[in-house]
Amino acid sequence: MTEQPFIKVRGLTRTFGNFTAVDNIDLDINRGELFVLLGGSGCGKTTLLRMLAGFETPDAGSIEIDGADMAQTPPYSRPVNMMFQSYALFPHMSVEKNVAYGLKRDGVDRAQIKLRVGEMLQMVEMQDFAKRKPHQLSGGQRQRVALARSLIKKPKVLLLDEPLGALDKRLREQTQFELMELQDKLGTTFVVVTHDQEEAMTLATRIAVMEGGRFMQIGTPAEVYETPATKFVANFVGSVNMIDGVVTSCQPGLVDVKTKQGAVTLQAQSRDEHAVGSEVSIAVRPEKIIIQKTRPETEPETPNVLHGTVKELAYLGRLSTLRVETDAGFIVEVTSPNTTRHSDGKHPFEWDDEVYISFPAASAVVLIA
Template identity: 55%
Template sequence: MMQQTATGGSFSPWDDPNEEPLIRFEQVTKRFGAFTAVDRLDVEIFKGEFFALLGPSGCGKTTLMRMLAGFEKPTEGRILLDGRDIGPVPPNRRAVNMMFQSYALFPHLTVAENIAFGLKRSDMPKADIPARVNEMLNLVQLRDFAGRKPHQISGGQRQRVALARSLAKAPKLLLLDEPLGALDKKLRQQTQFELVDIQEKTGTTFVIVTHDQEEAMTVASRVAVMDHGRLVQVDTPDRIYETPNSVYVADFIGDVNLIEGNVASVDGERIEISWAEGQSPIIGCSASPPAAGTRCSFAIRPEKVAISAERPPDAANAIRGHIHDIAYLGNISTYHVRLASGHIVKAQAANSRRVGRRDFTWEDAVWLSWTETAGIVLTG
């Protein structure tokens, strides 16, 4: 799947067999006593990527990042940076920088002095440091705040100071550990786009650790979904969302309806799924259909389920139920519809009318419908 860059070109080095990765994990395992935090992990990250490690607390994503930074060493396996095993290389000798959630700014130094701090301890000639600091201030749009102390600027601005300081030494790789966790929702969303813009301007490879699905889907060129120390799926955000490879990924990313059943029949790519007594089979499609009799889950996103008062005449799938609950989210409403089988299926609809004039309310009888290709059949 191709990603669009800011200049309009495509960016998908992972699809090019001749492209060498910047980072390669080879059968990396990390144990803490009897506990395995990372389990025989293989993954490649390419130059210029904004790569997201996504998963619940305790899944191993932070341990993976700390091994990249050099704060932890693999128990087994190798981590290569530009083809070199960085296991023996101490953190301060790696072409890697890390930005922490706390930002760790020096309160007694100005914004400019915070950015210059690492440069003054590097090999950069002293005469070149002011120009580099100015370049970073312009990059993060904080030139007018250069003389202020951290407590004199906003949380979003402190985040940008930390980012500028991390990028000042031009690392090959920047690691971001929950970098936006301290920001409120609206500022976090705004800063996500700023991060992407800065990453594209610098060309630095970013690896971000987050448990926020929306954040990962917004910023990343690819997302790695983790569970219990393993990578469950590594793919572009659209493919992670539209074609999850397992029930775990489908359920973890976004909102989804999961209906369990058995494959009743297969005709080419067309599948019929028997799922509840007295209900018509669900009609779906799969490029690699499972055999008849296979236990499966049918996953469909609420926005792909239409809701109507009358049965749509040409719908491949149509189920009747009653509205059990409504979640009003401003621009959309999510309708929780209880079926005769007891299943609850969610459908989303845009709120094109004001609340008092919407079409459906609690306990209304409605039809839910979707096309043959709207959902995905999962066996894992």
């Protein structure tokens, strides 16, 4: 991309006493992106967001937004608005006044304020609640007001701190799509902080997975999910089977790994070179594993076919999760879609069933750390 990044972060660091919340981070976010910072609590994602908003002062490094350095810019002068996790709606003001607050501070004239507030409330479908106070609203309505309030000044960047965290599951799913639609319509650059990997996958154009104040991986949802860069990312985004072993051969594109437990050979695709004898892990997503009662009709020496018994079984409705103990000794988690209806209560697999599990080498990833 030839265009300069819209948000340019270089060497950003923030420490609290002995604790380094954000550790020498570089980040480029493009105009119009819906960028998600994903990580567990204490990973530094919120601190990073607060530095973008200007609530935290970096110990080192720089932030540029649309070409302007933000170091000397206080929060009230930044072209950035934030939607707070708690929404932080002013309890003593009506919905209307909350939304108008930002425009009033900028000295926009009354008629203009009224017009823009009306439009904004229309957009988030809260026009009927203009006179209500925040405590008279439901969680979902408050979320909309908070969103309207943070968008009214047409910020260059909208920061959202766990925007859907306080909503229940069903509302959250619905709101995710509304948020994406809104972002698409306005073209504003969104930076979202979340700990919820599903939310991140749904919303993001790109995800940055954070841990210990650093980025573990930055990429599209598909990149992060299908080719995780580290064990941490593989584990954090979705569930994964991690099988430890030692590299026995590395042909171009294909790596053979002898598992530590049971010493069976597994094969995985890899673009990287791996030295024979180095310790690696093979990562396979549970849904990429095929489970059958009979041995798949392949050559007997085909790798990645394992025999085992079903040890645990969880029926989740649209799919079932099975934990299979292989003859080699390690346990593999497999999800199997329930494509047919089993109204008699019988499942295709039961406890202690003998099964064969298999996965193509292309479905597995070799991870070092």
